[in-house]
Amino acid sequence: MLDIEALKFDENGLIPAVVVDAYSKKVLTVAYMNKESLKISMEKGLTCFYSRSRQELWLKGETSGNYQHIVSITADCDNDALTVVVEKDGPACHTGTDSCFTNQVYQSEERHEFSVEGLYELLQGRKNDMPEGSYTTYLFQKGIDKILKKVGEECTEVIIAGKADDKKETIYEIADLAYHVMVLMVQMGISVEDIQKELASRHIIDHKVKQEKMTQ
Numbered sequence: 001m002l003d004i005e006a007l008k009f010d011e012n013g014l015i016p017a018v019v020v021d022a023y024s025k026k027v028l029t030v031a032y033m034n035k036e037s038l039k040i041s042m043e044k045g046l047t048c049f050y051s052r053s054r055q056e057l058w059l060k061g062e063t064s065g066n067y068q069h070i071v072s073i074t075a076d077c078d079n080d081a082l083t084v085v086v087e088k089d090g091p092a093c094h095t096g097t098d099s100c101f102t103n104q105v106y107q108s109e110e111r112h113e114f115s116v117e118g119l120y121e122l123l124q125g126r127k128n129d130m131p132e133g134s135y136t137t138y139l140f141q142k143g144i145d146k147i148l149k150k151v152g153e154e155c156t157e158v159i160i161a162g163k164a165d166d167k168k169e170t171i172y173e174i175a176d177l178a179y180h181v182m183v184l185m186v187q188m189g190i191s192v193e194d195i196q197k198e199l200a201s202r203h204i205i206d207h208k209v210k211q212e213k214m215t216q
Contacts, residue, residue: 008080017082022071023196028092029100045070066090123186150180
């Protein structure tokens with residue numbers, strides 16, 4: 001572990017902290033810490049920053065309830081910037097948005113960013129707007145029974161492709177299955193974060209089981 005005395009604070013005694021969501025990996029905000037706020041953050045396990053405008057410490061969530069529970073803090077190669085991975089209780093931005101970074105400045109026409117969260121939001125949009133001619137709209141219109149039927153069919157297709165040891169086809173069918181499972185998630189109001197948290201809890205259990213076996 002790096003000693004905080006090895007960190008390089010600027011002439012004002014501050015170091016930038018890039019706060020990242022532990023589940024979505026989305027950048028939530030960029031704030032500043034001084035030694036005192038960093039120590040408080042580490043002691044409490046909650047993000048505490050230094051406000052340059054108010055010239056005072058502020059514990060994120062103290063007034064809003066939107067606390068950020070720290071998973072890890074990592075310094076860059078020069079020890080003059082931090083990334084703080086957190087599990088958040090609510091919106092990171094004072095405007096009420098999930099992240100402070102919402103104002104797009106540039107978007108490449110050739111390269112397109114993909115994320116599971118982005119696909120989930122697109123599917124939510126289909127459910128809300130029901131645009132004509134959309135296969136996703138068709139699934140939502142038919143309802144839960146049709147969606148479950150498709151999930152079952154795609155499961156079978158994955159098994160067939162996997163049994164045939166056809167890697168390309170298996171990738172294709174897994175993608176189809178993942179899409180239909182996400183349609184089911186939207187239909188049932190299950191978020192990507194719900195699944196990530198469940199998987200994370202199982203990882204902890206699995207890690208403990210492995211440790212117990214090693215000590216036996």
